[in-house]
Amino acid sequence: MTSMNEWPRGQWLRLWSALPSTLVRATARQLAERYEVEDLELPQSGLGLMPLSDSALGETYFIGEVPLARSQVRLASPAQGPVEGAATLVDDRVGLVRDLAILDAAVGARLPGHESAVELLAQGATVVAESDHQRRALLAATRVDFALLGTAEEDDDE
Amino acid sequence: MGYVAIKGGGRAIAGAEAAMEALRCAEGEAGTPLTLAAIEQQLRLLTSRVVSEGGLYHPRLAALAIKQMQGDTLEAAFALRAYRSTKPRLLDLPVQETRQMRLIRRISSAFKDIPGGQMLGPTTDYALRLMRLDLADESPEAFRSVSRRFMEGVADSDLPDSYPKVVDALREEGLLPPLTRSREAAFDITRDPLVFPVPRSAALATMARAETGSLLAIAYSNMRGYGDVHPTIAELRVGYLPVVLPHPVTGEPVEAGEVLVTECEVVAMYEGADSDGPPTFTLGYGACFGHNEVKAISMAILDRALQKGMRDGPANPSEDPEFVLLHVDGVDSMGFASHYKMPHYVTFQSDMDRLRTTQGKADAAQSSQGVES
Known part of the structure; x- marks a missing residue:
């Protein structure tokens, strides 16, 4: 049995969005059949201007814009009362972001039925780990070993 | 010669659009359409250039813009900027490190x-x-x-x-x-x-x-x-x-x-x-x-x-x-360079008129000098 405690809430979106959206949408649909979903704000897509901290002089500037979609929902739970969830994603699919907000609400409040969404976290973690592994491979395969250059008495000062 | 309205421009423009498409698909039966994933992955540096110059980090749309503009990075960035201008600003992001x-x-x-x-x-x-x-x-x-x-x-x-x-x-x-x-x-x-x-x-x-x-x-x-x-x-x-x-x-x-x-x-x-x-x-x-x-x-x-x-x-x-x-x-x-391709018939007509007037004055001056000498 997978435990939601393995992943902080701050990583849930990353893990869920690493999966095919059909998986997320199917699980959200199951939860939506179980709980009444109220949109606290209509799902929207748009842009966010991204400020970056310049690491040379410590000034902030806008590097450009990113697509954003956001949604905030309330699930009516007879046992626990209303619970809220939300998602803001670097993406422009409003349907997906609403489904992610539903998962966020269900898992955040540990509503009955949230286990399937936690299972998706585990699956997403596997996908993210594989992606991380591939990126590390790019680094590991190209790490420069200057000590070996020194051993071979090559001049690497230039 | 006065200002003349031209008929048939709309048809020519539609034809130009179709001609662009025809050349994009000129491989015909032997061809395979480029997928956006192929552009995004296999032409990743080109996609990078367009997201950067378009000012919008949307690699998939950048790949679409590259496909639509047939590899023209300037036009692809332009398309990405045009897209962004249709979208609302959703929220202010915190400073990223x-x-x-x-x-x-x-x-x-x-x-x-x-x-x-x-x-x-x-x-x-x-x-x-x-x-x-x-x-x-x-x-x-x-x-x-x-x-x-x-x-x-x-x-x-x-x-x-x-x-x-x-x-x-x-x-x-x-x-x-x-x-x-x-x-x-x-x-x-x-x-x-x-x-x-x-x-x-x-x-x-x-x-x-x-x-x-x-x-x-x-x-x-x-x-x-x-x-x-x-x-x-x-x-x-x-x-x-x-x-x-x-x-x-x-x-x-x-x-x-x-x-x-x-x-x-x-x-x-x-x-x-x-x-x-x-x-x-x-x-x-x-x-x-x-x-x-x-x-x-x-x-x-x-x-x-x-x-x-x-x-x-x-x-x-x-x-x-x-x-x-x-x-x-x-x-x-x-945009500035390309605008020179647009009709400048009136301004150029004016340039020609002034040149001809100046030439006429120069001819007259030369003639009068010739008479005097």
């Missing part, structure tokens, strides 16, 4: 032993510029096995997620001025026009979405001698920057996605002691969306040149904020 980047490449030309080590990552820096003729007839099977074989050949590693910055090490040694976080609001070039003098944040934002070749050309003028930055790359890094936003309900930081970024810090000539402390090296900074190393380096060099120009007054074009910032935008400059 590049120290959290998940790197795929990091190098320094200042030190060989940088904290965390140097990793070349995916680069052609050390490749021979010889044509790989095997790619001309690449089989799908061979293509599909390359990435898998690469992964199989790399041992598991315990490399960290993020790496310390070389400039931080230089700061600790007192070779750079201490980092002081500015509280000044950043300039939004998408909403406010550049009215000079502009703050450095406007210059950085303008260069971040500038056309690569334009930025390189002006930075190159500085490198060749019309300037004196003399840069050394403290660090060049390429990686995925997590975009962290507050959770709308709990307020806790949430990773909402990631963007590929290239970042470069150059160390430039040191400046003499003043009342604030001992002499230290000066710095230039460049960072843009996508994997665009030449652009980030050029931006860092020009940042340093512009800092000097803003403080002391420009001594050469690359130090002049107005000259640099008003001439590096690809969509602006391409």
